[in-house]
Amino acid sequence: MTTHYSDFRSDTVTRPTDKMRRAMAEAVVGDDVLGDDPTVLELERRAAETMGKEAALFCPSGTMANAIAVKMWTSALEEVIVEERSHIYNMESTHMTFISGVTPRPVRSDRGAMDPKDVAAAVRKPNVHTPQTTLICLENTHNNWGGAVIPLENFQAIRKIADENGLKVHLDGARIFNASVASGVPVNEYAREVDSLQFCLSKGLSAPVGSLLAANRERIEFGRRLRKALGGGMRQVGVLAAPGLIALTEMVDRLKDDHIRAKTLARGISGLPGIKIDPGTVETDILIFGFDHPSISVAAMLERMKAKGILALAVSGGIRMVTHKDVGDEDVDRAIKAFRDILLP
Ligand SMILES: Cc1ncc(COP(=O)(O)O)c(C=O)c1O
Numbered sequence: 001m002t003t004h005y006s007d008f009r010s011d012t013v014t015r016p017t018d019k020m021r022r023a024m025a026e027a028v029v030g031d032d033v034l035g036d037d038p039t040v041l042e043l044e045r046r047a048a049e050t051m052g053k054e055a056a057l058f059c060p061s062g063t064m065a066n067a068i069a070v071k072m073w074t075s076a077l078e079e080v081i082v083e084e085r086s087h088i089y090n091m092e093s094t095h096m097t098f099i100s101g102v103t104p105r106p107v108r109s110d111r112g113a114m115d116p117k118d119v120a121a122a123v124r125k126p127n128v129h130t131p132q133t134t135l136i137c138l139e140n141t142h143n144n145w146g147g148a149v150i151p152l153e154n155f156q157a158i159r160k161i162a163d164e165n166g167l168k169v170h171l172d173g174a175r176i177f178n179a180s181v182a183s184g185v186p187v188n189e190y191a192r193e194v195d196s197l198q199f200c201l202s203k204g205l206s207a208p209v210g211s212l213l214a215a216n217r218e219r220i221e222f223g224r225r226l227r228k229a230l231g232g233g234m235r236q237v238g239v240l241a242a243p244g245l246i247a248l249t250e251m252v253d254r255l256k257d258d259h260i261r262a263k264t265l266a267r268g269i270s271g272l273p274g275i276k277i278d279p280g281t282v283e284t285d286i287l288i289f290g291f292d293h294p295s296i297s298v299a300a301m302l303e304r305m306k307a308k309g310i311l312a313l314a315v316s317g318g319i320r321m322v323t324h325k326d327v328g329d330e331d332v333d334r335a336i337k338a339f340r341d342i343l344l345p
Pocket residue numbers: 012060061062063064066087088139141142143172174175200202211
């Protein structure tokens with residue numbers, strides 16, 4: 001019977017490193033709601049500096065950071081342009097309508113990169129009948145497009161449209177460091193093209209909790225009030241900021257290993273019966289591929305892989321696997337072997 005699973009469900013399953021756990025135990029803390037937790041202040045300062053923004057706000061989750069961003073840039077009766085498969089639109093429990101009272105306007109894309117012409121066409125002109133467009137949301141890397149990297153030129157073109165129409169731009173950069181490592185574009189160059197961005201410490205960077213929202217000082221101070229209103233004001237939270245600081249300063253470079261492993265996995269399973277994947281499309285840590293087999297359903301396939309010690313997730317019509325710190329070369333070999341054992345006669 002298998003006791004150890006190779007867990008490819010997500011990069012959110014990463015466990016904190018020993019150094020992170022020690023940093024948690026030793027963190028100097030204060031009451032962050034009163035503004036005097038030195039470890040949180042240091043994390044927020046480093047995050048703002050890294051992104052080239054005036055200020056940053058430590059949030060419990062990426063979802064809360066995105067929700068605060070939408071709320072801080074919009075008012076009632078307004079509309080937000082989103083990519084149609086984006087996380088903020090599909091997977092954050094409707095906070096745009098629930099919290100901000102704005103409507104999302106989904107736009108199609110080519111692997112997560114919206115055509116600037118389509119974005120321009122989706123901007124509504126002021127009219128008594130319609131919501132007013134005020135914000136555009138981008139996502140990089142793009143989760144539901146299999147970790148696709150959105151090119152910097154696409155950011156620049158969309159920034160231009162935003163400026164022409166007086167709109168703000170927010171980036172869901174949950175995995176912006178994956179984008180940067182894969183493309184060679186520094187994170188602050190993506191950040192320069194947007195008014196705000198959030199990034200997650202708790203995905204490939206392996207911290208247990210936390211996301212940073214970065215923007216100008218005035219909006220971040222307003223965001224701090226919104227965070228409190230949403231129940232996200234935390235007290236001696238330096239214990240969580242301490243591993244976050246290690247994530248931000250020491251865990252970025254290793255993301256390239258995750259990207260190499262994701263490509264190895266894609267090459268290892270492409271061409272097997274039922275699997276539809278073009279390894280050339282795998283750019284970062286996420287693989288999303290179609291699975292269409294005459295006698296094995298996606299659910300049955302996942303069960304059979306689990307019996308062989310491999311965990312993956314079902315997505316519409318296929319399977320999602322993500323590489324991260326806690327799956328190494330031996331886990332990738334094990335996964336490829338499991339696929340072959342199940343699918344080859
Ligand atoms: C692209 C993207 N944005 C935002 C989030 C939300 O982050 P959290 O799970 O911390 O709320 C996720 C989570 O997977 C994500 O993949």
